[in-house]
Amino acid sequence: MNPTIETREVISVTVGGNCLWGTYHRSHFARRSSSASSGEANRVGILFLNPGFLPRASPSAVYWANSFAKCGYPAFRFDLPGLGDSEGDLPDKMLDFVSAGGYASSLSAIIKQLVERFSLSGVVIMGLCAGAVTALFTAAVTKECSGVVLMDPYFNVPPDRLKIQNELSQWATWTRLGALASEIYHRFRHVGLLLTGNKLPRNANFPLLHCWKQLTSAGTPILVLKAPAVKSQGLKPRTGVFDYLAYLQASSGRRSRVAVHFLEGTNHSFADHEGCRAVRHHTVRWLKDCFPPVTSRKIAVLKKPALEQAETGLNSYAPADQLALHRH
Amino acid sequence: MSAAVEMEPAEQAGYFEVPRAHLYTVLHGAAEPSARVLLVGPFTSERHFSYIPWVRWARYLAARGIECLRFDYRGIGESTGVFEELSFDDWLEDVELLAAWLKRRSPDLPLLLHGLEMGGILAAKAFESGIGDGLLLWSPPANANVAFRGALLRRVAVDHAFKYKDERKPVSDYIRRLENGESLDVDGYEWSDRLWNESLKFELPAGIANQADGAMAFPKPVRMVKLDGRAAPLVKGSSVGYETINRDLSGLFTENLDWIRSAVAQHKRGSREPNH
Numbered sequence: 001m002n003p004t005i006e007t008r009e010v011i012s013v014t015v016g017g018n019c020l021w022g023t024y025h026r027s028h029f030a031r032r033s034s035s036a037s038s039g040e041a042n043r044v045g046i047l048f049l050n051p052g053f054l055p056r057a058s059p060s061a062v063y064w065a066n067s068f069a070k071c072g073y074p075a076f077r078f079d080l081p082g083l084g085d086s087e088g089d090l091p092d093k094m095l096d097f098v099s100a101g102g103y104a105s106s107l108s109a110i111i112k113q114l115v116e117r118f119s120l121s122g123v124v125i126m127g128l129c130a131g132a133v134t135a136l137f138t139a140a141v142t143k144e145c146s147g148v149v150l151m152d153p154y155f156n157v158p159p160d161r162l163k164i165q166n167e168l169s170q171w172a173t174w175t176r177l178g179a180l181a182s183e184i185y186h187r188f189r190h191v192g193l194l195l196t197g198n199k200l201p202r203n204a205n206f207p208l209l210h211c212w213k214q215l216t217s218a219g220t221p222i223l224v225l226k227a228p229a230v231k232s233q234g235l236k237p238r239t240g241v242f243d244y245l246a247y248l249q250a251s252s253g254r255r256s257r258v259a260v261h262f263l264e265g266t267n268h269s270f271a272d273h274e275g276c277r278a279v280r281h282h283t284v285r286w287l288k289d290c291f292p293p294v295t296s297r298k299i300a301v302l303k304k305p306a307l308e309q310a311e312t313g314l315n316s317y318a319p320a321d322q323l324a325l326h327r328h
Numbered sequence: 329m330s331a332a333v334e335m336e337p338a339e340q341a342g343y344f345e346v347p348r349a350h351l352y353t354v355l356h357g358a359a360e361p362s363a364r365v366l367l368v369g370p371f372t373s374e375r376h377f378s379y380i381p382w383v384r385w386a387r388y389l390a391a392r393g394i395e396c397l398r399f400d401y402r403g404i405g406e407s408t409g410v411f412e413e414l415s416f417d418d419w420l421e422d423v424e425l426l427a428a429w430l431k432r433r434s435p436d437l438p439l440l441l442h443g444l445e446m447g448g449i450l451a452a453k454a455f456e457s458g459i460g461d462g463l464l465l466w467s468p469p470a471n472a473n474v475a476f477r478g479a480l481l482r483r484v485a486v487d488h489a490f491k492y493k494d495e496r497k498p499v500s501d502y503i504r505r506l507e508n509g510e511s512l513d514v515d516g517y518e519w520s521d522r523l524w525n526e527s528l529k530f531e532l533p534a535g536i537a538n539q540a541d542g543a544m545a546f547p548k549p550v551r552m553v554k555l556d557g558r559a560a561p562l563v564k565g566s567s568v569g570y571e572t573i574n575r576d577l578s579g580l581f582t583e584n585l586d587w588i589r590s591a592v593a594q595h596k597r598g599s600r601e602p603n604h
Binding site: 001002003004005007010012019021023053054055056057058059060062063082083084085090092094228229230267268269271272273276 | 339340341342343344345350352353354355376377379380383400405406408411486487489490491513515516517573574
């Protein structure tokens with residue numbers, strides 16, 4: 001078994017005594033280089049976190065990592081402690097653990113090791129759903145984090161749902177009467193929101209919101225990608241549901257660099273073709289805007305400070321739309 | 329094969345070259361192994377949901393002197409290859425090539441094949457062709473289409489979760505599209521009509537279809553275990569949530585380790601014994 005193939009490599013780091021596994025997708029610059037670590041020097045890497053308890057290798061995660069690497073961004077996928085191939089124990093209440101930022105210290109340690117090992121200038125953390133929550137918590141405590149991509153993040157603390165609540169949800173989506181009851185319920189909630197002056201709900205994840213504010217006030221670039229949800233209209237949640245994104249955007253200061261995109265025609269996993277392509281398209285454009293890929297020539301110039309201003313070329317950037325959908 | 333990344337003294341991860349692709353493999357080593365087991369795991373999206381208990385099972389065995397190799401099929405998970413271009417023959421070849429590699433590590437040690445769900449059919453077919461000294465199956469479907477339908481049902485359930493009743497299409501509509509030559513995206517894997525049709529004919533070998541038949545057909549130990557919801561997320565993985573991810577499966581593990589040990593002992597004696 002060989003840990004390295006042409007485009008990627010199995011890597012590991014040790015955090016808190018646990019061996020954590022990941023996959024490194026070489027940027028196309030590094031593929032030409034004799035050594036991966038020198039080939040990635042001064043580049044911004046991107047690290048992807050899968051949602052929930054899923055291992056690091058979903059088809060979409062592999063596809064995005066390959067795409068970013070082809071565009072010149074070294075890409076990483078990691079299994080956090082207890083997940084996938086990584087060692088460690090899983091918390092009994094995993095959702096609570098994630099909501100409290102439980103994985104932030106481990107992920108922060110991973111990022112520090114990646115930056116050192118590959119001489120990266122920084123790392124963008126990209127997370128889906130619960131992975132987005134961990135990304136935000138981690139970004140706030142990691143100076144090596146250059147930016148954040150949040151895919152369908154949530155900003156509340158998900159409550160423990162009783163069995164009857166799940167059954168009611170099923171009833172609401174499967175029957176006309178249930179749908180009507182749900183609609184009335186959400187109208188009441190809407191009135192409630194109006195009466196309280198659209199205040200943050202009690203189950204808002206306040207520490208997570210604080211992380212957002214910390215990052216936006218520091219000018220950290222943030223990209224938010226939203227998928228359609230039930231009875232929602234574009235970026236707006238359904239009637240009666242608190243609009244966290246609008247709240248956060250409105251309360252972010254002048255320095256904030258937040259871009260929000262609604263991706264039509266996909267679902268919460270973004271795993272279908274449309275979702276995969278749209279995520280790649282928006283993320284590559286955002287990366288290009290915020291972190292223009294540094295060509296090998298540029299790096300050579302950076303090593304000679306006297307000539308630092310001379311190079312501005314981005315010859316190797318491949319427009320997202322020209323990338324074919326291949327899963328290798 | 330060159331040296332692999334050493335994650336800890338006993339676990340090695342790397343890529344194994346097969347025609348037109350590389351398989352992601354993890355070897356769970358044991359200091360002085362008494363046997364080796366090739367773990368032939370679930371397919372496509374089921375692989376992702378059952379991953380944690382599958383890894384725990386491999387570690388459980390390795391800690392008890394049974395060296396294990398687990399892997400991702402071509403075009404699935406961490407392995408390379410384009411899923412929509414592959415067939416069951418390719419995935420069976422993955423099993424055969426890895427079993428041969430594992431056997432070569434120490435030809436004197438018994439090699440067992442252990443298949444879970446779709447992996448059960450692949451392991452059974454390899455075993456039928458003479459590979460391995462014992463076969464353990466957890467919930468193999470009668471044919472690959474049964475496994476496909478399970479995954480399809482869950483895909484449809486996700487679709488329905490984002491739609492109201494009037495907008496929903498029945499499962500039969502999805503199947504009709506496959507039967508009419510369309511392809512279907514299921515959790516990021518592109519199912520072609522060709523693969524769907526092949527899945528109907530890719531069956532558990534008749535001689536292994538039930539345990540008793542296995543005893544008659546093969547002079548080697550065979551065991552088949554039907555797992556129920558209590559074994560989630562090993563099976564029914566994608567229909568479960570966070571609450572079952574940390575489930576204690578030690579009872580299942582202990583029982584099956586005992587069977588593996590008895591199969592190893594039987595192999596060593598070189599005699600036939602009734603199956604359990």
